[in-house]
Amino acid sequence: MQTADFDFHLPEELIAQHPVTPRDAARLLHVGRDRLADRLVCDLPALLQPGDLMVFNDTKVIPAQLFGERAARDVAGSEAAKVEITLHKRESLDSWRAFAKPGRRLKLGDTIRFGGDFTADVVEKTPEGEIVLRFAAAGAELFEALHRHGQMPLPPYIRKLRPLEARDAADYQTVYARAEGAVAAPTAGLHFTPQLFTALQERGVEKLMVTLHVGAGTFLPVKVENIAEHKMHAEYGEISTEAAATLNRARAEGRRIVGVGTTSLRLLESAADETGHVRPFTDDTDIFITPGYRFRCVDVLMTNFHLPKSTLFMLVCAFAGMSRMRAAYDHAIRAGYRFFSYGDSSLLERSQ
Incomplete structure (x- = not known):
């Protein structure tokens, strides 16, 4: 496939320069298998099922x-x-x-x-x-x-629109960040609040933490025409023995795995074997997921809206299907959704 296959026009005014307040008031586009629905992040408990296992990346951004x-x-x-x-x-x-x-x-x-x-x-x-x-x-x-x-390493598409502000130190960090080492935020997680976690727990949704130290390579453009020639930067991740057991138990019980962010998804897919069994993991991963990839572990993905021709837009097209994601992004642009790190979010049902 060609990099140009993943291009689209995004008006600059849709690039979010600050997050909404409160965090869970951001819009959420639910991309189901047969329809799109405009919701809010705070609606997540109603969109998920009791027994779902949500997997979060607890990496902490450093002043890189x-x-x-x-x-x-x-x-x-x-x-x-x-x-x-x-x-x-x-x-x-x-x-x-x-x-x-x-x-x-x-x-x-x-x-x-x-x-x-x-x-x-x-x-x-x-x-x-x-x-x-x-x-x-x-x-x-x-x-x-x-x-x-050091300073907070805001993404280049924000830094070119405005200078760093004092509030970015808190805004560009999840409320559950724990393990220092990331130089970019796992941005789907920026929408969560203690109140939303309480509502999810009351719904019967289980929470699990893994760690992937996100690198600045996530923002690098794909410079090759043929995506098969692109090389990903490696990032270090950890899945504990206990976390792997929790994931495997959920799968054995027929419960859904909900990845919060592409970082969580990439780490889980890196640690899963062909049957979907997840092993403990303490290693680098440079996994590059493009259309045609067979997902082994994650059933539902929560993720923000990504850059044109980016590896992350390629990933969501692999997860939910190219035609469905093009329709979803066309809808999001027409409806004025806010894009990228400080922007709105989406909840994607896997196509396969």
Whole structure:
């Protein structure tokens, strides 16, 4: 299939720059197998079934946007240079893979200073234009430094419309975020509130947490014409032994698995075998789901509205069918749904 097969026109005014308040007041397009229905996120308890198992990604977004200065090199005429860094995957306790602007100015061995004694050395440059930074801090000390010097890594389609605001520190984080390590939010989860969790529990819907540290690669455009040639960035995920047992018990009992967000779905599908049995998982995944993929685990998907020609729009087309998703997106655009990270949501019934 071609990347152009997943293109559509989205008016810029439909790109949400802030979330609605309260979070669960966002609109929700229910994409059933034979009809579309306009609802609200707070209607979820009525749309789900008692016994459904909802799977959430409890990753926590870190301040992964850094602005620093490359130190002058020990050569004639060398000057310091401003550098923008976006961390996207942790390599070790003190090292992160990152995107740099302008990356061409950086060389192996360069030191970047972000303030005070918070520095990092360039220890690798990849053919794809990424760099690997080794920081002068590690573990908890490194996270503390990021909170002092870093900024919330808002998606590029929001940053080009407005500057970062103080409220983004809370807005761009789920209320149940726990495990630090993501550089992009699992945005379907941004709609949940304590009140909605209580209503879902009263409905008899079970809740389960897994972890996938979302990387900035989720926003990268697909640059190839043939989607089979696209390479996904790897992201680290964890499904505990207890969580895997809960998932397998639900499937054995004939209950539905509801993935909250494409991140939860990709992690579950990465950990499931051909029969749908989920094994404990502590590994990287670079799974790329496109039309023709046979889903093993997830029956229902809650997800926001995605970018044209993106890997995530390809995923939802695989899940609910291309014609159904094109009709759903056409309806959402006509009806003025708000798109992308801070936008409205959808609830998709699997087509196969």
